[in-house]
Amino acid sequence: MFTTELLRQLDKITGQYEQKQAALLPVLHAVQEKEGLISPESEQDVSRYLGVPVVHVHEAVSFYHLFHQTKKGKCHFSVCQTTSCALLGGEDIIGHIKDRLGIKPGETTPDGKFSLSVVECLGACELAPMMQCNKEYRGFLNKKKINELIDQNK
Amino acid sequence: MEKVLTRNFGLENSHRLATYLKNKGYEAARKALTQMTPAQVIEEIKKSNLRGLGGAGFPTGMKWGFIPQANPKPKYLVVNGDEGEPGTFKDKYIFERDPHALLEGIIVTCYAIASHKAYVYVRGEYVKSMQTLQAAIDEANSSGYLGKGIMGTTFDLDVVVHPGAGAYICGEETALLESLEGKKGFPRLRPPFPAVVGLFGCPTVINNVETLACVGPIIANGGGWFAKLGSPKNGGNRLFCVSGHVNKPGVYELPNGTTLRAIIYEHAGGVPNGRKLKAVIPGGISAPVLTADEIDVKMDFDSLKSIGSMAGSGGIIVMDDTTDMVWAAMVAARFFAHESCGQCSPCREGSGWVYNNLKKLYHGGARPHDLANLPGIIGNIGGNTICAFGDAVTMSVGSYVLKFREEFENKIKERVCRI
Numbered sequence: 253m254f255t256t257e258l259l260r261q262l263d264k265i266t267g268q269y270e271q272k273q274a275a276l277l278p279v280l281h282a283v284q285e286k287e288g289l290i291s292p293e294s295e296q297d298v299s300r301y302l303g304v305p306v307v308h309v310h311e312a313v314s315f316y317h318l319f320h321q322t323k324k325g326k327c328h329f330s331v332c333q334t335t336s337c338a339l340l341g342g343e344d345i346i347g348h349i350k351d352r353l354g355i356k357p358g359e360t361t362p363d364g365k366f367s368l369s370v371v372e373c374l375g376a377c378e379l380a381p382m383m384q385c386n387k388e389y390r391g392f393l394n395k396k397k398i399n400e401l402i403d404q405n406k
Numbered sequence: 407m408e409k410v411l412t413r414n415f416g417l418e419n420s421h422r423l424a425t426y427l428k429n430k431g432y433e434a435a436r437k438a439l440t441q442m443t444p445a446q447v448i449e450e451i452k453k454s455n456l457r458g459l460g461g462a463g464f465p466t467g468m469k470w471g472f473i474p475q476a477n478p479k480p481k482y483l484v485v486n487g488d489e490g491e492p493g494t495f496k497d498k499y500i501f502e503r504d505p506h507a508l509l510e511g512i513i514v515t516c517y518a519i520a521s522h523k524a525y526v527y528v529r530g531e532y533v534k535s536m537q538t539l540q541a542a543i544d545e546a547n548s549s550g551y552l553g554k555g556i557m558g559t560t561f562d563l564d565v566v567v568h569p570g571a572g573a574y575i576c577g578e579e580t581a582l583l584e585s586l587e588g589k590k591g592f593p594r595l596r597p598p599f600p601a602v603v604g605l606f607g608c609p610t611v612i613n614n615v616e617t618l619a620c621v622g623p624i625i626a627n628g629g630g631w632f633a634k635l636g637s638p639k640n641g642g643n644r645l646f647c648v649s650g651h652v653n654k655p656g657v658y659e660l661p662n663g664t665t666l667r668a669i670i671y672e673h674a675g676g677v678p679n680g681r682k683l684k685a686v687i688p689g690g691i692s693a694p695v696l697t698a699d700e701i702d703v704k705m706d707f708d709s710l711k712s713i714g715s716m717a718g719s720g721g722i723i724v725m726d727d728t729t730d731m732v733w734a735a736m737v738a739a740r741f742f743a744h745e746s747c748g749q750c751s752p753c754r755e756g757s758g759w760v761y762n763n764l765k766k767l768y769h770g771g772a773r774p775h776d777l778a779n780l781p782g783i784i785g786n787i788g789g790n791t792i793c794a795f796g797d798a799v800t801m802s803v804g805s806y807v808l809k810f811r812e813e814f815e816n817k818i819k820e821r822v823c824r825i
Contacts, residue, residue, distance in 0.1 A: 372745060
């Protein structure tokens, strides 16, 4: 069940829309921000809250890749693999993170500290090769920068 | 050259209302609201030859004119800030460095189409953009530039920021509407067009962020002034995003019609390490790739179309002579296979087949029929789908095979395994 505080936040969000169900994406963002993932229980809660079938909520959760059905590590690397980043060594960056952390894209380290995702263009090709570390954009990546980031968050 | 879109970018606190007001901010909106009729505003935009800078290049004034004013339903403006086209990163700069220029364009546009509600759909990853824009909206609301009775007039307008959640297809305008209504982003069949049946079934204009950022300056200085800045039928400057193998990647504001050669060599510093240019994507990954011999083309919608490519979203990706074009085609195909929404079979299945074929060609293990089949698979996606994504797969990936055929054939001959 949603806390009173979260409910208040959700009411504020849905109040901006002509139709309550239109707020599905921002509502899911708010729930994930609080809980770190969208669990089947949360899907039920959101379904009840917005008055839409639970399958409708699940459909959105599985369609949009920013929503997670499993918890991500404290430090979540989303590394771009699209053209501009790939031209400037994006694949080596992904390879280096895999080696350093011993995980494949889509996985989380057993200690729950790091997750790796390989993603398509994040709209920051001027910083290539780049990635998102949680919500923050980091560009002009090289092995040294990756090592520093991993060591800082260990 | 006169800066239009980036005029405030270099100012300290350029995202704040006070800075914007010091530099003639909101005077264009005041002029439109107090001295012009909606029809006059639309006429001025038509005169400016402003075209949709999200990628389609549709004349903006004409789009606004399609809104049926006799329709009693509410009208909406939806701002497309989903910015997902690989190679494109300009809207982010407008959100973060001059959000009030966008808001001023929104006010004028809503006035022209008699809308009192605008939604700005921002891609979910652009967290900083959303925060900056929301702060600008809050400032504008509390200072009377948004909300009830804007600037002492009787015109009301609310602007809502809506976060996307990581789906390229939501940059397609009807998928964006679906997403904004709280559904998965599946493009809609047209007709009906959004101008008649759009958001919540109501008449809706969907414009790109950069397009709207042009609107204030057009109203302030006149449509004729803007038209003169660019090419015939493609007025104004635009933000060219340059990335890949160049010395100075970044956003460059230049007149429409600037040559691609000038953008790469004079502005973006040329190709690094003394290497030679091999290929350029001129307008985001969906645009057919150009060879080094084609870069004297003028960068505007009509000139690029005339040589079989497109100006698209202004995302220029530069590739030097070390680039393996089969690899580049594979990377593009991987993007399309990953981002196909899955609604139409030719695109859902086809984009995956194309990617698999190219993977085999690049990594080794391809047989002659894998290359022979490729044009057929690629050619059967475009034109057979609900939205233009399928056409993008056909045009984009098809152009690599067409223009660099020899490299593809060599892969079959070499039969080298790169796994």
